[in-house]
Amino acid sequence: METLTLNLSSPLIRHSPYLCSRFMSWFSSTSVARVPMQAIAFGTLPVMSRAQDFPISGTDGALVGFITGKSKVTELAHSVWGSLVQKGDTVVDATCGNGHDMLALLKMVANGSGRGCVYGMDIQRSAIENTSLLLKESVDEDEREMVKLFLVCHSKMETVIPKDTPVRLIVFNLGYLPGGDKTIITMSTTTLMALQSASHILHSGGLISMVVYVGHPGGREELQTVESFASSLPTESWVTCKFEVSNRPTGPVLVLIFKK
């Protein structure tokens, strides 16, 4: 008998059409009785192969999901963050967008004691507003107080994060605001400045995570800028990795920059 773990109240899931659709697609293929539902808890989905005689097991769900085309690169990124970030950490969302990364990060650092902090920034007022709204809908006031939001370009992060803050993780989700004005995109010049700032701010043992989109005009150039910066970092102090789907030339690329 199969067991489903459902968390109908999870806003992280309620706001993830992709996870919902993955679940619904899987659910419709099973023979168990249908029940009304709106959402499924993050991380409880089995990763499945199309070939029914080759079911996929294993604990590295997001990695195997990415390899087999079942999970998006953002899910792989979230999984990596979750393996690194500890309760009580300070982390930075350099491109808030609609707030989904921010919400995931807040859940990773919040420990109920008020320790932990998420700095968030975006150059677009609508992004800050959407993020605030999502947080208001999703978490209580105690957790919201752990978030510091700034209407500022990611290249200015050093002006809003106090010097010597032990930052564990800095995440970027580049490109344009989903559902917003697609002509407003992150630019290579400011992204490079943001990366330089991030590399200064980041604590030893911390990670910079960038999801880089290349399907829009300017996206490919931005990836080149990110790669050029990442590959120039000395191996004594940095490990920089790139994960990409090679047969989808417009697919997003995950660049991870770890400070030893």
Added chain:
Amino acid sequence: METLTLNLSSPLIRHSPYLCSRFMSWFSSTSVARVPMQAIAFGTLPVMSRAQDFPISGTDGALVGFITGKSKVTELAHSVWGSLVQKGDTVVDATCGNGHDMLALLKMVANGSGRGCVYGMDIQRSAIENTSLLLKESVDEDEREMVKLFLVCHSKMETVIPKDTPVRLIVFNLGYLPGGDKTIITMSTTTLMALQSASHILHSGGLISMVVYVGHPGGREELQTVESFASSLPTESWVTCKFEVSNRPTGPVLVLIFKK
């Protein structure tokens, strides 16, 4: 109190100087009493940050190890194989080398019932001999009977693997034989033929895994050949991924090709 899980008899570990050295380095940094030991069981090592205040937890050990520079790309590959391969599967080691991948694969498919099969091949007689020797030292006769070794180029795999065999995984470790004649290397032309054969043989829901070395003459061209093939596969039937360390230009690259 810390708990160590030791498996002194594991040949997989005994033959992995890297894992042993990782363990010894960690062990020497702890305050527990020293005990004589030769090896540690695969997968039980904690992944650690150099920054003592930023310990790294999480279950995705090999992935986080790779990102933080603690694990080699071959360990990441083994972890992916372990997530996909089931007991009783048929898998292929297209480049036996000294037999370490073969041994790892055999452990993944062997289930004590005689089901499961590992086809192995190499163009060099010394590689086949080294692999046979390692198997003789490491596993009992029942398990050795699950292995079929062939002195043949990887481009000829279709001649030794029976048609319609449901192959779950085909692994390549390109370049030269470690400890052997470094002038004998895998070549772009035969590697391309081998990839074409592998893509025919592979069952739906199966994976081709290639560790490509670029530090030797011809290695970069071979990677280009592999990438060109991998990126040309249609997204309807294939997912091809590339994992690389960007700031080590001579570091090996992991190419994974999944058949939907």
